[in-house]
Amino acid sequence: MIKITFPDKNVREYPKGTTSFEIAKSISEGLARNVLAAKVNGETWDASRPIDSDSTLQLLTWDDKEGKSTMWHSSAHLMAEALEALYPGVKFGIGPPVDNGFYYDVDLGGNTISSDDFKKIEDKMVELARKGSKYERTSVSKKDAIAFFTEKADEYKLDLLNDLEDGTITFYKQGNFTDLCRGPHIPETGFIKAVKLMNIAGAYWRGDEKNKQLTRIYGITFPKKSQLDEYLTMVEEAKKRDHRRIGKELEIFTFDDDVGPGLPLWLPNGGAIIEQLEKLAKSTEQAAGYSRVRTPHIARESMYLTSGHLPYYEDSMYPPMILEGEKYYLKAMNCPHHHKIYKELNPSYKDLPIRLAEYGTCYRYEQSGELFGLMRVRCLQMNDAHIYCTKEQFAEEFRAVNEMYLKYFKIFNIDKYVMRFSTHEPKKLGKKYVDEPELWLETEDMVRKVLIESNIPYVEVPDEGAFYGPKIDVQVWSAIGREFTLATNQVDFAVPRRFGLTYKNSQNKLETPICIHRAPLGTHERFIGFLIEHYAGNFPIWLAPKQVSILSISEKYNDYAKKLLQLLINSDIRGLVDSRDETIGKKIRDAEMKKIPFMLIIGEKEFNENKVSVRRHGSGDVGSFTIEEFAKMVQEEINNSLNINKQ
RNA sequence: GCCGAUGUAGCUCAGUUGGCCAGAGCUACUGAUUUGUAAUCAGUGGGUCGGGGGUUCGAAUCCCUCCAUCGGCUCCA
Incomplete structure (x- = not known):
């Protein structure tokens, strides 16, 4: 006889050579009919394979992965x-x-x-x-x-x-x-x-x-x-969330053949969303001690030779423009420009850390087969910043960056993601990775320590680091299940040296700073593509391109509606008046389809009482308020959404 | 970049095996209507059928080529 231990720690005895299927049958016929395989001592086995020694057993059905x-x-x-x-x-x-x-x-x-x-x-x-x-x-x-x-x-x-x-x-x-x-x-x-x-x-x-x-x-x-039917329905539902579809329906962005593949045009609604994201990022970064810089979209070949990007990544860059015999490249990343700014600042240890932020526009020549709506484009604007600090300051800076990530995730209710910690492979030092074995281990340890101390769940992936250091990527999935890096946080202990970046330490000696590349909101393109799917187009009020649609019941009330709109604009609320010669039912339907968070219905009653009837997208009539009460309501909701960030 | 599929009006799509001036709904415009919480009625306009080339008496339909998009592969600083 052999002893079989079940997941609930129950132990039963069976003759040697009994199969998992037979064991299931001894428990219940129904179970036996559903057993697809079995986990024997942690290994997945055929249900028909005989078990010859004492084992732990978990019967696997359709409900198990x-x-x-x-x-x-x-x-x-x-x-x-x-x-x-x-x-x-x-x-x-x-x-x-x-x-x-x-x-x-x-x-x-x-x-x-x-x-x-x-x-x-x-x-x-x-x-x-x-x-x-x-x-x-x-x-x-x-x-x-x-x-x-x-x-x-x-x-x-x-x-x-x-x-x-x-x-x-x-x-x-x-x-x-x-x-x-x-x-x-x-x-x-x-x-x-x-x-x-x-x-x-x-x-x-x-x-x-x-x-x-x-x-x-x-x-x-x-x-x-x-x-199968349920699955196919689910797939159909997922397709309805696809940012390419919603982006078109809600007039957020478009692509045009004459502009070129992978080069999105942001329509006014998309522009409004970007405006709000940048506002959030800029105020957050200002509060965290970042300085805002601006750099050109192109640079000479020599800078990318210095940075080391050109030999490795030329294929991913647009080919150079040649002017007066000099090669100029469209920038594929902002870091070299920022390194140049650091160099100009010529800081001492007392000035560090220096945090340079820019919503920089980059161009990457992605392979044609790789382009995918907003998620993979050739023109992208990054929520970029580079933090230059001493080795002693690194842990604190890295922790602060991670905290910023988590604050943002809270604001956007992002909970389905994986933090991926990418490290180096020692055998590839000098090839895929800069040959600094000790710095690799040291920074990887620092990063790992910060992750553990901050209680951030992560998976460690060997051999996926950047050439200049380890990194943490935030992985998310699109509506149709494709995986993307939403945001990235990278350690760079190599490129600052290539640029000759230094600071004077307290002993008046020159040292090279560590650089953290970070982009918690990734790029506008990918982040908004993700948000469209995340919210299925139902943006929270603070982010919605149009927050309020004012619907007049007949043209008699159009003037009143326009006056109300002006009051909302004065309160920094984005709205529009639907003054078309349509029935109220039609106007409501259209506003609902455009997923505008609030509708204000304006008719004789509202005009006489100097009020507005408020209807909320997706939930219906909320009641009657004065325009001031309504504006206050909207502002409070916006503050509640964003206050998480302030604390 | 590679393999496969797709490309018809602003949008969503019909157009049997090549055959009368290429259709519908929504949108837009015009008129009627003056409306109470998810589509008022009527009329009008709108298309180089992705671009170019070819076969044919005749091509949206067949062939070649280029472009773009979609599904993957490869890639992803």
Whole structure:
């Protein structure tokens, strides 16, 4: 007998060689029907794999993340089986589960496939799923595995086998399909009840653009048909939040062919949002001891040779303009310009820290395939600042920057993000990273310490640092699930030296400052793109491009409405009058669709009582107030939203 | 940059296998209406069918090429 310990610490005894499935069955038939896989001693196993020694056991169902991914992994095999049936001779790359489903990279030889073929493949998958074929695991020797895939002439699997050790190789077979796979898999194909292929794309073999491009087919499956419908509805809802769609509907920004790809035009509503963001940033930075500077959009080649950017990043910069034999580049970052300002200031230790802030406009020549609405553009304005400080001041400055991040997140109610702490890889010193082994370790320790002391949850990612130092990025996800760096906070102990930046210490000796590059609000483009999706276009009052729409019930009250608007403008409230010859129902509908936070309805009653009827976007009639009362209400709400920042 | 798809009026979209002056709704404009909490009625205007080239008696529709967008890959200081 063996002892099985369950997650609730309960222990039961079973005969040696009992499977997780049998254990589930001993608990309840219902559970057994839902078990997709099992976690045995922390490792995910097939539910049908015999357990031979005392173990901890967690049964995995659709409700567990690992249960889902096991199901999707098995679904990839099912799709492969269908593809092999429909397109004989197809070769397979890799077919893993992902966050929302699975994909398989395939080489179709001479065949091509498009989304028109999805139905056919889905039908085949459903047909094969209904057979309820078992996923059978077998261990094979490397020699036999190579023989098998040589026979199939599948060079991709053979390539994968190269990296595997003899004795660790397993095959999984379901129906007529056998794949090289470490597993685990669900018990049988019958668990897959609903199948949907989502899209098709090219993907380089092993992610290397020098390799052949395979066809990647994405799909998703569910144990119930209704779950697929729910998922598809959810995807549709997410698409409605897409900033590209809302940005157009609410007239926030646009792109124009003649202006060029990745170069957004901010419409008046977008301009209004930017205005508010900058106001927030500038007052916050002023309170935190930053100085505002301004620098040109271009600079000579020599500056980027000094900074070290040119040899590494020239491909990402717009090509130079040549004037009187000199090369000028559009700036892709503000730091070199700021370093030059620091140098001009020629400070002593008594002047540090020096914090230089600028909403600098940068141009980056992103690859055409990378552009994505406002989230990835070629012209961007950064909430940039560079803090120059001594090593002793670093921790405090870095902590203050992090606190500023958290204050902003509170104001915007941003809670779904991950702080990613990127460090260096010692083997790449002198190549990817400046060769300062001690400074790397020292600053990484300082950063880590600040994160821990400030109680900020983070994930540490080795080998993702900037070339000049470690960094912290704030990762967020777009409506359609793409990951982005929203904000960044970087340590730079290398470039100041390249620029010869110094300060006199108390012993009258020259030292090089550490520089912190920080952009808590990222860029206007990405940040507003993110906010549009975050709020689904329903901006908080302080940020809404138009805060109030004054709706006159008939043209008789247009003059009164215009007088009210002027009073609101005097109170620093952004509004408009809808004086069209339309019914009040229509005016309300339009204001609701434009997501304007407040509507003031003005008719005979309001005119006589010298009041306004207030309607709130999304919630309806709020009641009747004087214009002064209303203005006060709006201002209080704005103060409440922003006061978090003051404290 | 690579693979695949898409590109019709300001916006959202129809336009069967190439065949009468290219359609609808919303928007805009004009007129009627003077309205009470999510669409008043009627009329009018508006399109080099992404650009260029080709095939054809005839192209929005087929072919080539360029541009842009979308989904991925690669990249992301």
